[in-house]
Amino acid sequence: MQEVNLPVEFLERMKKLLGEEYAAFLESYGKERAQGLRINTVKAGKEAFLKLSPFQLSPIEWCDSGFYYNAEERPGKHPYHEAGLYYIQEPSAMAVVELLGSQPGEKILDLCAAPGGKTSHIAAKLQGTGFLLSNEIHPQRAKILSQNVERMGLKNTVVTNENSARLADRFPGYFDRIVVDAPCSGEGMFRKDENAIAEWSPENVALCASRQQEILENADRMLRPGGYMVYSTCTFAPEEDEETIEKFLSAHEEYSMAEREVPECFTRCRIPGAYRLFPHKLEGEGHFVAVLKKGVDGAGSVLPPVKPLKDKKVLADYEDFKRKLGLAIEGDNYLLFGEQLYLVPPEMTDMKGLKVERPGLQLGSFKKNRFEPSHGLALSLQADEVNNVVSFAADSREIHAYLHGESIFMREGQPPVSNGWCLVTVDGYSIGWGKVNNGVLKNHYPKGLRWM
Numbered sequence: 001m002q003e004v005n006l007p008v009e010f011l012e013r014m015k016k017l018l019g020e021e022y023a024a025f026l027e028s029y030g031k032e033r034a035q036g037l038r039i040n041t042v043k044a045g046k047e048a049f050l051k052l053s054p055f056q057l058s059p060i061e062w063c064d065s066g067f068y069y070n071a072e073e074r075p076g077k078h079p080y081h082e083a084g085l086y087y088i089q090e091p092s093a094m095a096v097v098e099l100l101g102s103q104p105g106e107k108i109l110d111l112c113a114a115p116g117g118k119t120s121h122i123a124a125k126l127q128g129t130g131f132l133l134s135n136e137i138h139p140q141r142a143k144i145l146s147q148n149v150e151r152m153g154l155k156n157t158v159v160t161n162e163n164s165a166r167l168a169d170r171f172p173g174y175f176d177r178i179v180v181d182a183p184c185s186g187e188g189m190f191r192k193d194e195n196a197i198a199e200w201s202p203e204n205v206a207l208c209a210s211r212q213q214e215i216l217e218n219a220d221r222m223l224r225p226g227g228y229m230v231y232s233t234c235t236f237a238p239e240e241d242e243e244t245i246e247k248f249l250s251a252h253e254e255y256s257m258a259e260r261e262v263p264e265c266f267t268r269c270r271i272p273g274a275y276r277l278f279p280h281k282l283e284g285e286g287h288f289v290a291v292l293k294k295g296v297d298g299a300g301s302v303l304p305p306v307k308p309l310k311d312k313k314v315l316a317d318y319e320d321f322k323r324k325l326g327l328a329i330e331g332d333n334y335l336l337f338g339e340q341l342y343l344v345p346p347e348m349t350d351m352k353g354l355k356v357e358r359p360g361l362q363l364g365s366f367k368k369n370r371f372e373p374s375h376g377l378a379l380s381l382q383a384d385e386v387n388n389v390v391s392f393a394a395d396s397r398e399i400h401a402y403l404h405g406e407s408i409f410m411r412e413g414q415p416p417v418s419n420g421w422c423l424v425t426v427d428g429y430s431i432g433w434g435k436v437n438n439g440v441l442k443n444h445y446p447k448g449l450r451w452m
Helices: 008-030 046-052 091-100 117-126 139-151 164-170 194-199 202-222 242-251 312-325 375-380 397-403
Strands: 035-039 057-060 063-069 086-088 107-110 131-135 157-160 175-181 223-233 255-257 274-277 287-294 334-337 340-343 356-358 361-367 370-373 389-392 420-426 429-437 440-443
Touching (some): 035 091, 117 131, 117 175, 164 202, 202 242, 312 370, 312 420, 397 429
Antiparallel strands (some): 035 063, 334 340, 340 361, 420 429, 429 440
């Protein structure tokens, strides 16, 4: 990409901002961008995945579970991707959750969450504990977010499709940490997305800055005293970055900046606790990240929980399914949406009136006199949590046939599988359900996800 392809007003501002670094910054637009993936440690341990990875990976300095892969490789077209063993994510974006400092057991809000990279990163930090509310205001993007939450096998995550003001009314002072990856003018993605260049204008920068202030104000209402908030953008515009933070701090004296240890390739801003990631100083796109702390430590609000389903008669078919497969799923906070059964995190409050895309872990649906497990349940399970499992290798014809939606004739020499529901795994990691009948595995991989 050459200088003439970028907006003149943008270039003039960057020249003033960067000074003698401007030439190196401009040169970075002619270089091949870095490709990254982050191991989903909810499903696979880092070392275990690296032993079986078919990709040439090199570590990303600021994310222990993040790795660069070669541009010619296609990890998005591999069975491990369908099993949720990793999330393909822009390398610089991985810095946001690393700087958040999440701890197991916390209640965390990802306020502008689609498509789900930061949500799945937070979930990995929570290690299956605590509560994660993942929100996206745009309906179609909320559906993509929900699909990625399912693919990554997240159990403690609720997905909503709300605006920040309505959420703030329902969760006052509730969360320990909040990520605000704010909608922005996208300048940091110019190298990655030419549409961002076409849509850029000084007027759009100003509009984004105004919207970001509103989102921050609502995020503040949901953060408990002593909690942490990370504000991030993928833009270089000071109006959307330092100036947005300074304006927020001037209106909220209870907040202070929280400095973090960061690599030398991160550029420290004039505000301690705020950092820029420039594409000429690291292998990644442009980002801005600021860490704020709200006052002194104090207890968060206590909200009334969802009223769970306790009707044993309604749950009988599900309990029978669990018993046959030997499932020992923790929790009994069941919720019925139509014929769909969910396991809801106990920290989730009453959902009435909220637009909820995914109220928790979808367990399955009740059909006539039977229970049919969901794809999300399969992806949330480890192979040792089920007593009827069939495993195929990632390079086998069987796993590719399975992903194409075909029935599979079990070969001699494979471990015996009982008739009925079974968990299908790829190299031992769950990828979906099948139903065995006399040596034939009937395919239950969702039609909308099947490979063409």
